[in-house]
Amino acid sequence: MPTAACRSSRSVIRSMAVAVTGIPLLESKLHAPRRRQGVVARARLAQRLRRDVLPAVVLVSAPAGFGKTTLLTDWLAADAAVTTPTAWVSLDRRDSDPAVFWAYVLAAVRRVAGEVGADALSRLRSAPAALDAVVASLLNDLDALDDDVVLVLDDYHAVESLDVHESMLFLVEHLPGPLHLVVASRADPPWPLAGLRARGELVEIRASDLRFTAQEAQAYLNDAMGLDLAVADIGVLETRTEGWIAALQLAALSLRGRDDPAAFIAGFAGDDRFVVDYLVDEVLDRQADAVRTFLLETSILARLSAPLCAAVTGRGDTRSMLAALERSNLFLVALDDRRQWYRYHHLFAEVLRARLADEGPDRIAGLHRRAGDWFDAEGDRAEAVRHALAAGDFPRAAELVELAIPSLRQTRQEATQRAWLDALPPDVFANRPVLSLALVGARMVTGDTAGVENLLEGIERWTDPDAPAADMVVHDATEFGRLPAQAAMYRAALSLLGGDLAGTVSHAERAAALSAADDHFGRGAAAALIGLAQWADGHLEAAERQYSAAIASFERAGHLPDVLACSLGLADIQFAQGRLGAAKRTLAAGLDLGTANGPLRGTADMRIGLGELHFERNELDVAAEQLRAGVKLGDRLAFRQHASRWRVLDARLRAAGGEHAAALALLSDAERLYDTDYSPKARPVAATTARIRLAGGDVIGAERWAAEAGLTVDDDPSYLREYEQLTFARVLLAGGRPTDASGLLLRIVAGAGAGRREGNAIEALALLALAHDATGDAPQALATLEEALTRASVEGFVRVFVDAGPPMNTLLKAALRRGGRGAEHAAAVLAVGGSRPSGAQPVLVDDLSRRERDVLRLLRTDLSGPEIAAELVVSLNTVRTHTRNVFMKLGVNSRRAAVRRADELGL
C-alpha cells in the first residue's frame, strides 16, 4: 500500500504538471481502472506479456469489447515481484489537443520517475508547437534512467490529432532503452510498425488473440459467472459470439437466473440480429424500469458519479444505484479506489445511446443540459461545453466558451479552442463580439481570412459607443474592454496581408493608442506591425525604433518567441543600415534568450543571421560554424524564412570556396523555398544567384536574369530594388558597360545615402570605383574607393570588396600603395581576401584546448620544437601532435601562418 508520504509526493509531482502547464489533470485518467471481478485468467496471453522480459513496444489492437484494458490491468497486477514502474494514461477525445495529451503523459511518467520530464514540461508550456523538442527532452531524460519504465496509453484511438500522432511517431522512432511503450487501441496507430516487427521489438495482441477459446469461454461462463451450462451450449455461444468477450459477458448476464438456459441459447443462435444488439436488448428488458431508465439517461455521460447522476436523472438514490450496478457486473467500471467515479464499458454505452436516440430523442437535450449545468457549477468548463454543444444549447455553449477562452489562451490549448469555436453555429457570433474576436484570431492564425472582414465590422459596430447595445451578449467584460485595440490590430494585420502599408500603420497606431498602458503584449504587437510597414517603405530609422520598442514590450509581457521574431527583423534593419555591430548584438541577445528558454522557435534564425554577419566581415569559418549550428537546430525551431535563408548563406560560403555548381544548386532550392514571412523582400534569391553566376564567369546567365527582372539603367533607386540594382550594376560592369553602370550607381549612392542604407551605399561606391577604373579615370576610381574603404572600415565590411573580383584586388593594392584614407582597411581586405572557408572543423576561439594554446603561445617565439617541449615539460611527439592540431584548427600549414592567423583572430 502506498504510504501517506508516497501519496503526497505523487500529488506534488502531479501538481507540478498542473502548475507548469496550467491544465487541470484528472486523477482518474492517470491510473488503470480497478480490476473487474469474474475475470478469467488468460495464461496463453500472459505468456506473451511477461513482465520480466518487456518488449520495446506492445500493441493491443482490437475493436471495443475485446478485453484490451482488462488484459493490461491484469498484466500489471500480476507478478507483484516484478515491479517495473508503470505510467498509465486513459485517453479520451479531449486529449487530441497536443498540449493536453503531453501534459497527461508527462504527469503520468513523472509520477513513477519523478526526476524525468521537468524540462519537457517547461518546453511544453513555452513552445507547445515545438513538440519534437518536448519529446526529445523527455527521451533524453528517460535515456539516462537506470531502471526501466513502462508507459501505457489506453484508448489511443480516441486521439484524433495529426500533431499528436507525429509527436508520438517521433517517440516511437527514438525509443530509449529504459522505456517500454504499451498501447491499447481500437485501430492501429498510424506508425510504421513494420520496422519494429522486423527487429522483434513489437509484441502485437490482436482481436484473434483476444477472442475467448471454447475452453476460456467455459471457464468464464461456468466458473467465473457460476452458470451451469452444457459443453455443447457453450460451444454454440462461443460460435455465435465468435469469442467476443463483451458479447459473452452480455450472454452471461442474460443467462443468470433463467430456468431454461438451453432455450435461450437456441433462440440466440437462431437469431440473425447483430450479437450486441440482441444481447443488450435481453439484458435491458430484464431490468426493472427504474434501472433501465437510469441506464439510458446516464449513457450520455463519459464519466459517472453519484451527484452527477442525481443531477441528470433527478433521482435521490444514485449512490446505491451505482453500487448495485457495479455489483451485478453490469458494465460499470470503477475509475478510482474510492468509488466516486465510474464509467460504462464503452460498447455498452454506445448501445445504450443508440437506444436512447430511438426511444427518447426529445429527452436527450434536457439530459445534456442538466449535465452541463452540473459540470459548470463544479468548475469543469470543458465538460460543460461538451454537454452544452451536445444539447444543441448554443447560447449556453457560447457563454461557456467565451468565459473559457482566456484560460485556454493562457494554457496554449489552441486546438481545443479552435474545435469549440468550429462547433458553434455561425449565427451565434453575430451579437457576441468577444466570441467573434476569438474566431477572428483562430482564423487569422490558420491564414483563413475569409469572412474575417465581416466579423471585424460586426465587432466594431458593437464597440462603437454611440451604437445601441441592446442585443449584444457579452460574458467577459474585461475582454470586451480590450476589443477596440484588438480589432484594430487584426485590421492592421489584414492590411498587411493585402499589401496596404499605409493602412497597416494607421490601424496599428490606433491599436497602440487604444491599448491599456500595461497591455505590453498589445503594444508590442502594434509597434511590430508599424515597424514592419515602415521597413517595407524604406524608413529604416523609424522602423528600427518601432522594433526596439516592440522587443522591449514583448520582453515585459514575457512573450519570448515574439521577442525573437522582432529581433530577427531588427537585426535585418540594422544590417541594412550598415550597423553590423548593432545587428550582431541584437542577434546575440536573441540567441541567448532563445537558447536559455527552450530553445525557442527563432533560435535557428539567430544563428543564420549571425552567420550572415560574419560572412560580411569575411570571417568565413565562424560563419560556417553558425550555419552548421543553425541548420542543426532544425526547421521546427525556426521561422518561415529559415529554409531559404540558410541555403543562401550556405551557397555564398560554397561560392567563396570556389564550389559554384553546389552553390547554384542550393540557390535553386532556396528560391523555391523563399518565404520572408511578412518581411520586405529586399534580397530576392534570383539576384544572389545572378551574383554567383557572375563570380563563376557566367555573364550571359546573369544578363538573362537582369532582363527577366526588368531592370534598366534608368531605374530610380528604391529600397526594395536596391539589391537587385546593385546586382545589375555588377552585370553591367562584367558586360563591359561601365558608363551605364556609373550612372545607375551614382543614383544608388545618393539614394542609399539619403535613406541611410550604409551597406548598399558602400557596395555602390565600391562598384562605382570599378566603373571609373574601367573607363580609365584612375584618380576618380581611387578617390571613390577610398571613400568606400573608409566607410567600410567603420563596421568591418569586407566581403563586398572580395566579391567584386580580381579588378578590385588591383585597385585595392593601388589604394594601399597610395597610403591615403582607407589604406588600412584595404590591407585588411587584401590579407583575408584569398582565404577560403576550410572544409575541416572551423575554429572558434574556444576550440583550442589549454595545451594547444600553450603551444601556440610558444610558436610565436623563436623556440625550436625540442625547446618548446622542454618548456612545457612534455615529449617532442606531444608538441608535434598539438602543433598539428593547432594548424588544422586554424586552417594553416606553417608556423608563421599560424602566428599570423592567431593575430587575426585575436588569440
Added chain:
Amino acid sequence: MQYEIRLDGHLGTRWAAWLDGLAISCESDGTTVLRGSVVDQAALHGLLQKLRDVGIPLISLTQVPSDQAFEGNRP
C-alpha cells in the same frame, strides 16, 4: 454524397436515429445495408467510427450515384 455501407449482422431499424437517419435494410444473407446521404468526408469518417465503436464488422462501403439513391426508412 450517397453511400451504401454493408455490415455483417442484422441491425434493427431502431438504430436509425443513432445513425443520423440512414435507411437500414436487413438482407437475407445475414448482412445489413445502410443507405443514405452523408454530408462530406468528415461526416463519413465519423459515421464509420460510430460503427467501429459498436463493434459491428464492416464489409463494404460504396459511393452511389445520386439517381440510384434511396431515401427514408424501409420497413
